[in-house]
Amino acid sequence: xxxxxxxxxxxxxxxxxxxxxxxxxxxxxxxxxxxxxxxxxxxxxxxxxxxxxxxxxxxxxxxxxxxxxxxxxxxxxxxxxxxxxxxxxxxxxxxxxxxxxxxxxxxxxxxxxxxxxxxxxxxxxxxxxxxxxxxxxxxxxxxxxxxxxxxxxxxxxxxxxxxxxxxxxxxxxxxxxxxxxxxxxxxxxxxxxxxxxxxxxxxxxxxxxxxxxxxxxxxxxxxxxxxxxxxxxxxxxxxxxxxxxxxxxxxxxxxxxxxxxxxxxxxxxxxxxxxxxxxxxxxxxxxxxxxxxxxxxxxxxxxxxxxxxxxxxxxxxxxxxxxxxxxxxxxxxxxxxxxxxxxxxxxxxxxxxxxxxxxxxxxxxxxxxxxxxxxxxxxxxxxxxxxxxxxxxxxxxxxxxxxxxxxxxxxxxxxxxxxxxxxxxxxxxxxxxxxxxxxxxxxxxxxxxxxxxxxxxxxxxxxxxxxxxxxxxxxxxxxxxxxxxxxxxxxxxxxxxxxxxxxxxxxxxxxxxxxxxxxxxxxxxxxxxxxxxxxxxxxxxxxxxxxxxxxxxxxxxxxxxxxxxxxxxxxxxxxxxxxxxxxxxxxxxxxxxxxxxxxxxxxxxxxxxxxxxxxxxxxxxxxxxxxxxxxxxxxxxxxxxxxxxxxxxxxxxxxxxxxxxxxxxxxxxxxxxxxxxxxxxxxxxxxxxxxxxxxxxxxxxxxxxxxxxxxxxx
Amino acid sequence: xxxxxxxxxxxxxxxxxxxxxxxxxxxxxxxxxxxxxxxxxxxxxxxxxxx
Numbered sequence: 001x002x003x004x005x006x007x008x009x010x011x012x013x014x015x016x017x018x019x020x021x022x023x024x025x026x027x028x029x030x031x032x033x034x035x036x037x038x039x040x041x042x043x044x045x046x047x048x049x050x051x052x053x054x055x056x057x058x059x060x061x062x063x064x065x066x067x068x069x070x071x072x073x074x075x076x077x078x079x080x081x082x083x084x085x086x087x088x089x090x091x092x093x094x095x096x097x098x099x100x101x102x103x104x105x106x107x108x109x110x111x112x113x114x115x116x117x118x119x120x121x122x123x124x125x126x127x128x129x130x131x132x133x134x135x136x137x138x139x140x141x142x143x144x145x146x147x148x149x150x151x152x153x154x155x156x157x158x159x160x161x162x163x164x165x166x167x168x169x170x171x172x173x174x175x176x177x178x179x180x181x182x183x184x185x186x187x188x189x190x191x192x193x194x195x196x197x198x199x200x201x202x203x204x205x206x207x208x209x210x211x212x213x214x215x216x217x218x219x220x221x222x223x224x225x226x227x228x229x230x231x232x233x234x235x236x237x238x239x240x241x242x243x244x245x246x247x248x249x250x251x252x253x254x255x256x257x258x259x260x261x262x263x264x265x266x267x268x269x270x271x272x273x274x275x276x277x278x279x280x281x282x283x284x285x286x287x288x289x290x291x292x293x294x295x296x297x298x299x300x301x302x303x304x305x306x307x308x309x310x311x312x313x314x315x316x317x318x319x320x321x322x323x324x325x326x327x328x329x330x331x332x333x334x335x336x337x338x339x340x341x342x343x344x345x346x347x348x349x350x351x352x353x354x355x356x357x358x359x360x361x362x363x364x365x366x367x368x369x370x371x372x373x374x375x376x377x378x379x380x381x382x383x384x385x386x387x388x389x390x391x392x393x394x395x396x397x398x399x400x401x402x403x404x405x406x407x408x409x410x411x412x413x414x415x416x417x418x419x420x421x422x423x424x425x426x427x428x429x430x431x432x433x434x435x436x437x438x439x440x441x442x443x444x445x446x447x448x449x450x451x452x453x454x455x456x457x458x459x460x461x462x463x464x465x466x467x468x469x470x471x472x473x474x475x476x477x478x479x480x481x482x483x484x485x486x487x488x489x490x491x492x493x494x495x496x497x498x499x500x501x502x503x504x505x506x507x508x509x510x511x512x513x514x515x516x517x518x519x520x521x522x523x524x525x526x527x528x529x530x531x532x533x534x535x536x537x538x539x540x541x542x543x544x545x546x547x548x549x550x551x552x553x554x555x556x557x558x559x560x561x562x563x564x565x566x567x568x569x570x571x572x573x574x575x576x577x578x579x580x581x582x583x584x585x586x587x588x589x590x591x592x593x594x595x596x597x598x599x600x601x602x603x604x605x606x607x608x609x610x611x612x613x614x615x616x617x618x619x620x621x622x623x624x625x626x627x628x629x630x631x632x633x634x635x636x637x638x639x640x641x642x643x644x645x646x647x648x649x650x651x652x653x654x655x656x657x658x659x660x661x662x663x664x665x666x667x668x669x670x671x672x673x674x675x676x677x678x679x680x681x682x683x684x685x686x687x688x689x690x691x692x693x694x695x696x697x698x699x700x701x702x703x704x705x706x707x708x709x710x711x712x713x714x
Numbered sequence: 715x716x717x718x719x720x721x722x723x724x725x726x727x728x729x730x731x732x733x734x735x736x737x738x739x740x741x742x743x744x745x746x747x748x749x750x751x752x753x754x755x756x757x758x759x760x761x762x763x764x765x
Contacts, residue, residue: 028753028756029753029754029756029757030756030757032750032753032754032757033757033758050747050750051746051747051750052747052749052750052753053746053747053748053749053750054747096740096745099740099745100737100740103733103736103737103740104733107729107730107732107733110729111725111726111729114725115722127718134722138726
């Protein structure tokens with residue numbers, strides 16, 4: 001019920017206030033029931049209703065109940081919730097405005113068709129006249145209402161001196177309606193209301209399908225986007241702690257940043273020291289140690305210990321905002337792109353209109369009356385009205401996107417598929433794209449741990465929020481390890497976790513002499529284990545790169561990391577690479593390739609990839625990417641495997657092939673039907689039959705794409 | 715002819731009722747959460763926990 005939503009803080013609404021919370025963790029009926037029941041049991045809550053599509057819950061409650069009092073019970077049952085971030089406005093649904101016109105066109109087309117069938121079967125005289133008037137009564141308002149979608153789009157294009165598919169559609173529909181009205185008023189033999197309405201119905205159906213696919217993909221991406229908490233715990237002058245959103249931070253404030261938390265603003269460390277993971281910002285994979293006085297940036301992750309940071313720049317002043325500015329200027333290749341349907345319309349519309357004008361002139365010269373020549377010219381327009389052409393592109397793209405979505409690849413819109421199909425160079429970011437982008441424990445060492453050692457390690461790690469501990473918990477749980485029972489667990493920030501296991505001390509701690517990232521597992525009476533952590537290549541990375549090459553696309557690395565780290569990955573994957581590229585350098589690398597005539601695919605995840613993702617002809621980001629990465633990319637894949645990239649490219653190319661076939665079919669249909677229309681042989685019955693048949697053939701051909709992603713994922 | 719005079723308005727009226735129903739459903743937000751509506755049928759409402 002987003003239409004009823006008020007602000008995140010709640011606003012008086014009759015007897016209760018309404019608050020909308022985002023709960024990204026809801027996935028099924030069970031989750032919905034738990035969330036609704038838990039909230040309903042909170043005193044002061046009148047009602048709670050989940051919207052699963054938007055992953056939101058709308059709560060009507062007593063105005064005295066504050067938002068934290070609603071978030072807390074949800075957190076207790078395992079559903080972290082946040083007030084809705086109104087800055088990232090929920091995208092307007094694309095399909096909703098089309099539903100009502102679609103329903104009206106469907107209703108009118110069916111009823112008018114019923115009346116038309118009896119006219120075609122021979123209704124005559126007064127009956128025919130009444131039926132024509134009835135058709136007009138139903139048809140004209142319906143055409144005006146349902147046709148607005150096309151009229152306004154066509155008008156928008158014409159105003160800017162351009163033309164698109166909607167221009168010939170609108171001209172055909174308006175002329176056919178005018179002619180039918182004239183025929184009805186003068187008691188003529190043929191009216192074309194049925195064909196006109198059917199045309200609108202088919203075209204609206206194609207468009208609604210296209211929009212619903214886009215809505216679903218966007219909903220997926222947006223529920224990822226809205227998870228990111230951007231804010232900081234601020235120490236106020238009185239020593240009290242207060243959580244402030246990133247936009248409310250101002251220079252001079254003191255932020256307390258816990259280990260494992262991301263910074264919300266640029267600043268300098270006042271007390272404490274820690275290591276920071278800059279990979280999201282720069283691509284650099286090795287954590288940087290920063291002490292008192294050192295500079296830290298928004299978007300970086302605090303790894304070891306809590307620190308107090310004095311804000312030096314917030315909001316528009318941060319490195320983050322600088323990247324956003326670069327991105328804004330980078331989207332030229334995208335905005336210059338003309339969709340394939342509009343390119344077809346540029347050729348098609350003038351051809352059709354010339355043809356109609358010529359047949360009008362031809363029949364006038366041949367001596368037919370003004371009325372008959374006009375009827376024939378309009379029949380040409382109706383028969384060529386791009387019903388099949390209008391469906392040729394969206395149906396193919398909807399089917400392909402649906403197939404890709406089932407394979408875990410979300411395509412943001414149809415034009416992304418068209419651009420992806422044309423790609424001939426691929427640039428891949430290293431950290432987080434080719435690699436997992438987070439430290440993972442060395443599997444060889446985990447293999448060496450005895451079962452009870454692994455159980456102790458898991459139990460110790462589960463008591464810490466440190467990123468290394470969390471990675472260890474994840475890896476051990478995935479191996480089926482159960483946690484051992486511990487007593488007296490204590491965590492010393494930045495040092496490790498200690499506890500008693502069967503009366504003997506055990507610890508998971510920071511190694512005394514560590515060069516890279518590692519943890520030591522120390523159990524009294526046993527030799528200590530050193531567990532090294534490192535970033536690893538994504539699964540099947542080599543296979544995926546080989547597949548990309550086999551598609552005729554040359555991949556290479558474009559990373560912000562240091563040369564040594566890039567060289568390791570370049571060796572492991574057999575690709576050339578550019579290292580130490582900052583966001584502007586990445587964008588420039590792409591612009592250079594584009595200037596050399598290449599169509600570039602950028603695959604990246606970090607903030608530093610944002611400008612490059614926006615500049616490239618097409619872009620792909622993993623689902624684990626930063627907000628900026630996911631927003632800038634055309635395609636987001638959810639799994640861990642890189643094979644999603646060749647899968648998406650292959651599906652895009654197959655879609656393009658089917659779209660071309662559809663155009664071929666539509667043209668073949670016109671080659672048969674247009675001479676009939678020019679010869680004056682087309683009646684409303686033939687027009688209706690020809691239009692449905694050509695549309696059905698195009699839809700059937702597009703449905704072959706249902707397996708587009710299946711073949712590629714294997 | 716008299717049959718037609720009755721049946722055509724009847725058919726159109728029934729169609730209009732359906733169309734009106736669809737518009738009402740669209741207005742009252744029944745298409746806002748299709749995924750949730752599909753999942754809701756699986757919720758067990760035991761006792762009087764839910765209204």
